[in-house]
Amino acid sequence: MQRIILASSNAGKLAEFNRLFADAGIEVLPQSAFDIPDAEETGLSFVENALLKARHASRLAGLPALADDSGLCVNALNGAPGLYSARYAGTHGDAAANNRRLLAELDAESDRSAFFICLLVLVRHPEDPAPLIAEGRWQGRILNKAEGLQGFGYDPLFLPEGQTCSAAALAPEVKNQLSHRGQALRRLRRQWIDDVA
Numbered sequence: 001m002q003r004i005i006l007a008s009s010n011a012g013k014l015a016e017f018n019r020l021f022a023d024a025g026i027e028v029l030p031q032s033a034f035d036i037p038d039a040e041e042t043g044l045s046f047v048e049n050a051l052l053k054a055r056h057a058s059r060l061a062g063l064p065a066l067a068d069d070s071g072l073c074v075n076a077l078n079g080a081p082g083l084y085s086a087r088y089a090g091t092h093g094d095a096a097a098n099n100r101r102l103l104a105e106l107d108a109e110s111d112r113s114a115f116f117i118c119l120l121v122l123v124r125h126p127e128d129p130a131p132l133i134a135e136g137r138w139q140g141r142i143l144n145k146a147e148g149l150q151g152f153g154y155d156p157l158f159l160p161e162g163q164t165c166s167a168a169a170l171a172p173e174v175k176n177q178l179s180h181r182g183q184a185l186r187r188l189r190r191q192w193i194d195d196v197a
């Protein structure tokens, strides 16, 4: 069975990937299994950060690595929190504080349209000159208050287009069917299959 490193320390992403990879015949190991510390996310775009994370994990584990760089882009905020979604309120990974800041920034704003974006990068080795790259976007709007207990990050404030409840109120398999991450992974897997065929 093929083994790859999942170059992420985000428990919410790891849970979604485990479900998405359940039928793939690929063993997906979190970078924590190799004590790999977080890469510095110094890029100016999601794809640059995903590449940095993938190369870093592949170098330290000696295995192919898949990285996810993702975030929430709010149109009325010129795309913020964007690249800084994980640390919008200052502390990396404090979802409650990030959600509070988002609500405060959008106070009295009528345009609440937004999208989640996910960039996936797969490197077969640390210097891979031809990584596989896939993107997914999920359109929606920002609610006035948090709703739902599933998911992670900004899910309680995100009302996906065509849905009647927040992303955090969707069953995990439904979120994976619709989400930026689910879309990107399905695209990546098609490239991957073409690549080895």
Ligand SMILES: O=c1nc[nH]c2c1ncn2[C@H]1C[C@H](O)[C@@H](COP(=O)(O)OP(=O)(O)OP(=O)(O)O)O1
Binding pocket: 007, 008, 009, 010, 013, 038, 041, 068, 069, 070, 071, 072, 085, 086, 087, 093, 116, 151, 152, 153, 154, 155, 179, 181
């Ligand atoms: O489906 C999602 N549902 C809700 N929020 C989400 C989602 N997808 C990304 N987000 C937000 C929160 C997350 O913290 C940030 C990603 O930042 P990002 O740097 O890619 O991930 P991270 O630092 O949490 O983990 P890591 O870099 O180890 O993969 O965007």
Ligand SMILES: [Mg+2]
Binding pocket: 041, 086
């Ligand atoms: Mg990160």
